[in-house]
Structures are given as C-alpha cells and as structure tokens.
Amino acid sequence: MADLLSATATPAHALQLRGVWLRLGREVILRGVDLDVSRGEGVTLLGENGAGKTTLLRLLASALRPTRGEGRVMDFDLRDSRAVRDQVHLMPVDAGLYPDLSCAENLDFALRMHRAAGDVPAALRRVNLEAAAARRVRFLSAGMRKRLALARAHLLARPLTLVDEPFANLDDAGRALTLHLLGELRARGVTLIVAAHEPDLARQVAPRALRLSAGKVEEVGHGS
Numbered sequence: 001m002a003d004l005l006s007a008t009a010t011p012a013h014a015l016q017l018r019g020v021w022l023r024l025g026r027e028v029i030l031r032g033v034d035l036d037v038s039r040g041e042g043v044t045l046l047g048e049n050g051a052g053k054t055t056l057l058r059l060l061a062s063a064l065r066p067t068r069g070e071g072r073v074m075d076f077d078l079r080d081s082r083a084v085r086d087q088v089h090l091m092p093v094d095a096g097l098y099p100d101l102s103c104a105e106n107l108d109f110a111l112r113m114h115r116a117a118g119d120v121p122a123a124l125r126r127v128n129l130e131a132a133a134a135r136r137v138r139f140l141s142a143g144m145r146k147r148l149a150l151a152r153a154h155l156l157a158r159p160l161t162l163v164d165e166p167f168a169n170l171d172d173a174g175r176a177l178t179l180h181l182l183g184e185l186r187a188r189g190v191t192l193i194v195a196a197h198e199p200d201l202a203r204q205v206a207p208r209a210l211r212l213s214a215g216k217v218e219e220v221g222h223g224s
C-alpha cells in the first residue's frame, strides 16, 4: 500500500488518501476512503450531521491518525504530524480560539506558532473587528468569533486550509465577507476544503463537491 501511494504521489497533489479507515471508539467513521485533491483546488465537503466531515478534516490536519490506509498532504506523509501541521490550518466549527486572549493576541499567537509574519491590525480591519482588538474572545458573540477565526485563516494562508462550517452563525454581511476572504485565499493558490451544509454558498469558492456518506467519499455533480 505504501509503495502504491509513493509511486503515484506527485507534487501537483495537495492531498492523497488511499484506503483510509478511521475508527473512533466503537464507531467506524471512514471506510476505505480514496481521495485526490490537486493543489489550488477548492472542494466543498457535504454530508448529513454525523457523516464524518469534521473527523475527515481533523485527519487531514494530522490531529487524528488513520486506523488503516495512508495519506499524503502537500507531499508529506500524514504520519509526519509536525510537517503536516506546518502546511495545514484547520478552522474548527467552534472557531478554536483562546477565550482569555484578546482578538489581537489570538492572531499574534497563531502567527508565532507558524513562525510567520503578518499585519494583525489590517487582518482585524478586514473582518470589521478593529474596535474589538483588545477585547477578550470570551466576550465576543458567536458571529464575531467566526469572523476572528476567518481573519486568522486568511492571515496564515496555509497551503492547505480546512474550514469547518464557515457560514454558521453569520448574518448576510458575514457570509458575503466569508466568501470574499475564502475566494482571496484561493486566488493566492491556497487549496481549500470547506465542510458545509450550504452547498450553493460553499461551491461559489470551492466548486468541486464531495459527499461523505456511509464512511465513503463520492463526487457530487453540479446541480445535485
């Protein structure tokens, strides 16, 4: 199996999975997933509640290990967590921020973790949070947290950016802003995977759609 993937892996791929199974506790979430995503591609990940979208994103971010099978992310073996985590940013559904740090401190910290530089005040301005720069995250609304998490993803611009339900808790302006910033990431060559329950919105920035169902990934045509 390992030989098979190394023989077909190319630098043109952002990620490749071969025969990936994942068990969590007693539940088998992924049942032999094969997947190829090209660099720069935008993919919408669909599936019912509990289908395993978040679990698949966590596996791609090297936060979970396959029970069986193998994968490569930006040409690194999925088992090489340190290398993979450097290439990937996962924006979790709950935004994954530090509640006792301020907005600006959360962004500074994320940059430091990736040994990256960036303009934090400008990033806060982009998501209309400049007035809240010094406010602790625990005092933000759900929508404001979402916008801060989006600013962080945009600032980091990791080569593979995984976004879990980016449109939840957002008003119309927030959704439009999300589409705009995710579109900018794609324009910069970032590979984007968006797990969402709003296919029409998500496919505007991530046109290829996949559906996770019964532990398998299948392609979804346009108009379905």
Ligand SMILES: Nc1ncnc2c1ncn2[C@@H]1O[C@H](COP(=O)(O)OP(=O)(O)OP(=O)(O)O)[C@@H](O)[C@H]1O
Binding pocket: 024, 025, 027, 029, 047, 048, 049, 050, 051, 052, 053, 054, 055, 056
């Ligand atoms: N840490 C865990 N231990 C055991 N089972 C888990 C764990 N995390 C998730 N699961 C189970 O894995 C399955 C997939 O969950 P997941 O959160 O990946 O689904 P999802 O497609 O993202 O759902 P939603 O659309 O509701 O966000 C669910 O049955 C869930 O109960």
